[in-house]
Amino acid sequence: MRIYLDNSATTAVAPEVIDAMLPYFSEEIGNAQSVHSFGQRAKAAVERARRQVADLINSSATEVVFVSGGTEADNLAVHGVAEAHRDHGRHIITTKIEHPAVLSTCESLEQAGFRVTYLPVSGRGRVSVDDVRAAIGSDTILVSVMHANNETGTIQPIEELADVVATARERGASHLHFHTDAVQSVGKVAVDVKRLRVDLLSLSGHKIHGPKGVGALYVRKGVRLSKLMLGGHHERDRRAGTENVPGIVGLGCAAELARLQLGERQERMGELRDYLERQIAADVSDVRVNGDAENRVPNVANLSFDGVDGESLLIALDLKGIAVSTGSACASGSLEPSHVLQAMALTREQIRGSLRFSLSAYTTREEIDCAVAAVAETVNRLREMIPTDELSASNLALS
Amino acid sequence: MYTTQVADHIAHPRNVGELESPSGVGDVTNEVCLDRIKLTIRVDGSRLTDAKVKAQGCPPTIAVASVLTELIIDRPLEEVESLTREEVVRSLGRLPAAKMHCASLGIDALRAAIGDLQQ
Numbered sequence: 001m002r003i004y005l006d007n008s009a010t011t012a013v014a015p016e017v018i019d020a021m022l023p024y025f026s027e028e029i030g031n032a033q034s035v036h037s038f039g040q041r042a043k044a045a046v047e048r049a050r051r052q053v054a055d056l057i058n059s060s061a062t063e064v065v066f067v068s069g070g071t072e073a074d075n076l077a078v079h080g081v082a083e084a085h086r087d088h089g090r091h092i093i094t095t096k097i098e099h100p101a102v103l104s105t106c107e108s109l110e111q112a113g114f115r116v117t118y119l120p121v122s123g124r125g126r127v128s129v130d131d132v133r134a135a136i137g138s139d140t141i142l143v144s145v146m147h148a149n150n151e152t153g154t155i156q157p158i159e160e161l162a163d164v165v166a167t168a169r170e171r172g173a174s175h176l177h178f179h180t181d182a183v184q185s186v187g188k189v190a191v192d193v194k195r196l197r198v199d200l201l202s203l204s205g206h207k208i209h210g211p212k213g214v215g216a217l218y219v220r221k222g223v224r225l226s227k228l229m230l231g232g233h234h235e236r237d238r239r240a241g242t243e244n245v246p247g248i249v250g251l252g253c254a255a256e257l258a259r260l261q262l263g264e265r266q267e268r269m270g271e272l273r274d275y276l277e278r279q280i281a282a283d284v285s286d287v288r289v290n291g292d293a294e295n296r297v298p299n300v301a302n303l304s305f306d307g308v309d310g311e312s313l314l315i316a317l318d319l320k321g322i323a324v325s326t327g328s329a330c331a332s333g334s335l336e337p338s339h340v341l342q343a344m345a346l347t348r349e350q351i352r353g354s355l356r357f358s359l360s361a362y363t364t365r366e367e368i369d370c371a372v373a374a375v376a377e378t379v380n381r382l383r384e385m386i387p388t389d390e391l392s393a394s395n396l397a398l399s
Numbered sequence: 400m401y402t403t404q405v406a407d408h409i410a411h412p413r414n415v416g417e418l419e420s421p422s423g424v425g426d427v428t429n430e431v432c433l434d435r436i437k438l439t440i441r442v443d444g445s446r447l448t449d450a451k452v453k454a455q456g457c458p459p460t461i462a463v464a465s466v467l468t469e470l471i472i473d474r475p476l477e478e479v480e481s482l483t484r485e486e487v488v489r490s491l492g493r494l495p496a497a498k499m500h501c502a503s504l505g506i507d508a509l510r511a512a513i514g515d516l517q518q
Contacts, residue, residue, distance in 0.1 A: 307455065309434075312409060315401060315458045319410045348433075385415055385461065387426060387437035387453035 001321045003367045007207075008150055008184060008300060008358035009325055013250065014209040020253040021211065024246035032243045033234070042245045049252025053216050056255040057182075057201065058192040065217045065235045066248050070183040070204030073217040074101035076228050076239065077179040077200040081142045082109050083226035088175035089139035090114045095127045095156075096343040097149050099181055103339075106144075115139075124292035125154035125344045133164045140168075142177045147196070148185035151340040151356055152291030153300030155185065162197035177223065183207055183215075187258035188297040189266065199223050205247065209360070210254030214247035265361040270298035272359055276368050277301050283376035290341060290354060299359040302341075304350040308382045313355055316378045322371050325356045401458055402492030408462035413469055416451040425511030429504050434460040436508040438467065442516055447471050447479050452508075459494050459501035466490050467505045480513055482506065 004012070024045065030038030032046050047061070054061040067073050082092065094106055096118045106116045117135045121127050127145055136143070143165055148155050158180055165178045179200035182191050187208035193201055201218040205211055219225055225238060232240035258265075281287055286306035305313065310326035317324055326338075341351040357371070421439035428435040434456025441449040450472050454464035470490060471479045484502045488494050494502060 309455070309457050309460075312456070312458045312461055315406060315409050319406055352433075382455075382461075385412060385453050385464075386455045387435055388417065390417075 001370065003322045003371055005357045005359060005363070005367070005371055006323045006325045007360040007363075008153075008356060010206045010212065011209045011360050012362065013206075013211055014254060014257055016257060017210055017250045017253045021246040021250040024249050028245070030245075032245055033232075042243070045245060045249050046243050049248045049255075052252035052256045052259075053203075056186065056191070056259045057203070057218055058194050059218050060221065062236065063193075063218055063221055065219055065238045066243060066251070067215050067217055067239055068213055068244070069215040070099070070181070070202050070207070071101040071215075072228070073183075073202030073204070073215045074099060074181055075105050076217050076225065077181075077202060078102055078105040078142065078144055079109070079228055080225035081177045081179070081200070081223075082114055084224045085141040085175045085177070086114075089141040091117070091137055091140040092142045092144065093117045093119065093132060093135045093140060094144045095119045095121060095146070097121050097125060097127075097151075097340045098144065098146055099150055099183070102144055102146070102181055121343050123344055123346075124295075125149055125152050125290075125340065126292055126295065127156055127161075129157055129160045129164060132161055133168075136164070136168045136173060136176065138173065140173060141175050142179060144179040144181070146181040146184070147191065147201075148182070148188065148297045149291070149340060150184045151338055152302045152344075153184070153296035153358075154291045155189065155295045155297065156180075158196045158198065166197065184300075185297060187254075187262070187265070188269070188299055190262065193218055193220070200225075205251040205254055208254045208258045211247050211250040214244050214251045216251065261361065266298050269359050269361060269363070272363055272365060272368055273299055273301050273357075275365070276357060276359075276372060277303070279368070279372040280375055283372060284379050288350065290344065290346060290350070301357040303355055303357070304346070305353045305355065305379050306349070307386055308353050308379055310352055310354050312382055313353075313375075313378055316382070317371075317374055320374045320378070322374050324371075325358075326354060400495060401462075404466075404490070404492045405458060405462040405494070408465040408491070409458050412454075412461060412465040414451050414465070414472070415453065417453060418449060418451045421451075421512075423512040423515035425508040425513070425515060427504060427507045427511055429456075429500060432456065432500070434501060434504060436460065436464045436467075436504050438464070438508040438512045440471070440512045440516075442476060445476050447474050447476050457498065457501065459491070459498040460504060462491055463487055463501050463505035464508075467509060471509065476513075479509070482509060 030042035032043040050061045177199045183204045186203045204215040229240045288304040290302040418439040422442040426437040450468045452464040
């Protein structure tokens with residue numbers, strides 16, 4: 001029995017997506033830049049996918065840049081704005097809970113002379129709109145705040161932040177840009193660039209039942225960006241490199257499925273996630289939900305189990321065929337506590353005992369029932385192993 | 400990241416519990432990671448005849464606690480006294496470098512329990 005509840009790390013590719021991609025491996029093999037008909041057909045497929053992604057986020061097709069994934073999209077957004085606008089300002093605002101792709105790019109820019117403000121978050125993992133407003137200065141060129149956090153699923157107040165950015169621009173911050181990493185929100189909640197009023201938005205294929213190795217960056221018309229990938233004029237001269245045609249076709253198909261099925265997926269996942277939390281609470285004592293239960297994506301449950309080591313719980317569940325994660329996928333193997341949970345001021349014990357369950361549109365109730373039973377059995381078993389503080393009476397007798 | 404032996408001890412930890420009227424108790428905590436192992440042993444004459452263990456912490460700590468009991472039960476005390484960290488690790492296959500301290504914690508618990516005997 002294998003139950004996969006780590007969909008925030010990656011998802012299975014949908015069967016429709018595989019079908020859509022297949023012809024582009026052996027039949028429609030053209031390089032989309034080639035002039036001959038092989039190439040032109042590949043190019044048409046890329047442009048079709050571009051429209052599918054654009055439709056998902058309500059942008060124009062020309063505003064969609066295909067990249068190799070969420071990480072590259074984040075790198076391109078942050079680095080791209082910083083380099084293109086460095087003569088107008090060197091200040092960037094972000095949060096402490098961003099994905100490492102944003103944080104590492106910011107750190108690298110700090111080495112290059114930029115100033116970065118890493119804003120704190122509340123105990124529920126939300127950034128304060130007032131903090132952002134207060135942090136914006138005359139030399140701020142970028143605000144980057146993720147739409148939904150990968151570890152807790154907490155949704156940030158992007159629309160309110162867009163208001164703050166708009167006001168700042170009216171008051172003279174003409175080179176201020178607003179980026180959101182929507183890798184964990186796309187396909188889970190409505191993501192509309194016109195409503196969010198962002199300048200840049202990152203998304204990733206393998207989080208929405210598309211293939212790994214492909215993603216997109218929405219770049220609002222008129223936004224100037226410095227290129228990261230050099231060596232060609234692909235993607236309207238924004239990102240060089242032969243197009244990953246099968247991957248892009250897959251992303252397009254996944255985007256279309258996400259758009260058409262959004263309502264249904266949201267409802268299903270939300271119901272099952274809430275059911276998971278209720279059932280675990282019924283069978284296991286001393287469990288805490290981390291994050292903002294009212295403002296989060298419908299498929300994530302980040303729970304802390306008192307007294308139990310999350311890693312031990314994870315390994316034990318893995319042996320029962322159940323896949324979950326502790327911290328984030330990027331941090332696995334690094335043995336470092338989650339920077340997100342730390343920023344939320346969870347205690348060391350709470351962070352240590354935390355597990356992230358992340359469902360998909362394909363998760364079934366049976367799988368949840370199985371997982372709950374396994375979690376209950378394992379937590380209770382590990383808790384039984386906790387040493388007591390009693391000294392044995394005979395200890396004294398022998399001495 | 401972890402061997403099948405470690406995984407097996409997590410799934411089926413051996414000799415979990417606390418002996419009634421133990422001959423010695425070793426209860427040690429790693430102050431840095433807060434992992435804890437409490438080992439209770441029974442010694443009859445010059446032989447360690449029984450042991451039970453309780454543990455709290457990361458997977459290697461649980462696995463070390465469990466395999467430790469297997470390595471010491473029904474052994475001459477002399478042998479048990481010279482058990483090394485390396486032998487514990489070997490019985491688990493191997494441990495990541497960053498988790499070697501878990502094996503040390505196991506040896507510390509054993510030494511503490513033996514030290515408790517001589518009280």
